[in-house]
Amino acid sequence: MNAPLISQTWTDHVTGRRGFLVVDRLVRGVSSGGLRMREGCTLDEVAGLARGMTMKEALHYNAEGRYIPLGGAKGGIDCDPQDPEAYGILVRYLRAMRPHIENFWTTGEDLGLTQDIVDKAAAEAGLLSSIQAVYPLLDDEVAARQRLADAFAVEVDGIGLDELVGGCGVAESVLAALDRAGVAHEGTRVSVQGLGTMGGATARFLSRAGLRIVAVADVKGTVANPKGLDVEALLGARDAYGAVDRGVLRPGDLELPGDAWLSAEAEVLVPAAVSYAVDASNEGRITARWIVEAANMPVLADAEALLARRGVTVLPDVVVNSGTNAWWWWTLFGDIGADADEAFAYTRRSMRALIDQMLARAEADGSTPRAAAHAIVADRLPVIAERFGWYR
Numbered sequence: 001m002n003a004p005l006i007s008q009t010w011t012d013h014v015t016g017r018r019g020f021l022v023v024d025r026l027v028r029g030v031s032s033g034g035l036r037m038r039e040g041c042t043l044d045e046v047a048g049l050a051r052g053m054t055m056k057e058a059l060h061y062n063a064e065g066r067y068i069p070l071g072g073a074k075g076g077i078d079c080d081p082q083d084p085e086a087y088g089i090l091v092r093y094l095r096a097m098r099p100h101i102e103n104f105w106t107t108g109e110d111l112g113l114t115q116d117i118v119d120k121a122a123a124e125a126g127l128l129s130s131i132q133a134v135y136p137l138l139d140d141e142v143a144a145r146q147r148l149a150d151a152f153a154v155e156v157d158g159i160g161l162d163e164l165v166g167g168c169g170v171a172e173s174v175l176a177a178l179d180r181a182g183v184a185h186e187g188t189r190v191s192v193q194g195l196g197t198m199g200g201a202t203a204r205f206l207s208r209a210g211l212r213i214v215a216v217a218d219v220k221g222t223v224a225n226p227k228g229l230d231v232e233a234l235l236g237a238r239d240a241y242g243a244v245d246r247g248v249l250r251p252g253d254l255e256l257p258g259d260a261w262l263s264a265e266a267e268v269l270v271p272a273a274v275s276y277a278v279d280a281s282n283e284g285r286i287t288a289r290w291i292v293e294a295a296n297m298p299v300l301a302d303a304e305a306l307l308a309r310r311g312v313t314v315l316p317d318v319v320v321n322s323g324t325n326a327w328w329w330w331t332l333f334g335d336i337g338a339d340a341d342e343a344f345a346y347t348r349r350s351m352r353a354l355i356d357q358m359l360a361r362a363e364a365d366g367s368t369p370r371a372a373a374h375a376i377v378a379d380r381l382p383v384i385a386e387r388f389g390w391y392r
Helices: 043-059 086-096 098-103 115-124 132-137 141-153 161-181 197-208 231-236 301-309 323-333 340-365 369-388
Strands: 006-011 018-023 035-038 071-078 189-193 212-218 221-224 254-256 268-271 290-292 313-315
Touching: 006 043, 018 043, 018 086, 035 086, 043 071, 043 323, 043 369, 071 086, 086 098, 086 115, 098 132, 132 141, 141 161, 141 323, 161 197, 161 268, 161 290, 161 313, 161 323, 161 340, 189 197, 197 212, 197 231, 197 268, 301 313, 313 369, 323 340, 340 369
Parallel strands: 035 071, 189 212, 189 268, 268 290, 290 313
Antiparallel strands: 006 018, 018 071, 212 221, 221 254
């Protein structure tokens, strides 16, 4: 694996907090990858996420599409997003990174940050937009920016389309895996870690597809019910950080420890919160048949090897949660319009095709789905480089 193109550590002169930027690769001179904020964020973590973004972009390469994948990058800030100093640190980080964002790094919301907060801080930092580096690649910048703004204004059942589309992609990944295995949707049990943007939307789409959400975890602990939770009630009782007001729980809903989601009796586990949630010390508690990585890097490599020996299939983050990033670009470049039904349909088709291709490759190679995804990326990166050139 090659070293990243850029690896940078920033120190806030006010608080001493550190931030990071890693640009793994440029395509047409531009890279794409969100900005996360969490206590304990490290340069190594951001580097891994940037490499993952290169893979996500390559996986969505379609020679016939208007959206042409970018390179991969990622930003990170070592700070609790609920810290009173967090917003000021974010503004100063973006101000320091302004030359990169103006020229070659497009970014947006990730763990711990919402797009509204990123947009507000970016404006305060003197930026036109957090994705302005891609504007020179657009055929009609004014129309493209308006289309994306219109898409961000779309709501479905009171939730923004931008918050829902990633969960739609995760849910479709689950459904594609079940279909390939001949397992009925109705009644299949699911446990979800995290009820924020990604986890909440995933739970909603899976519940509406007939699956039974039997456990969800947030910062307060795990809520469980083997007969199924009222997903809509839980979603309606979330705060800005995805924590559920326990006052909406029904008789029969159980309050359990925070890690109880891991050992829930379910066919599918969806880690949709933090990285490194499943390791060699806790993987033995898992009885599920599938782990579907809605979060970035939630299953450590040693745990994944142990799970594979037990017949547990891990669907990797680089495929599963790639829908949000792709939706931004599908919309901005004009493959789809600012319409929820069109966005969901396009996302479902694209994600199902990727999952099917990955699982077929894994079966043919006798490998894991992650290894198969990496193999597909290895095939596509030279094709992208041949068309657009190498920027290393």
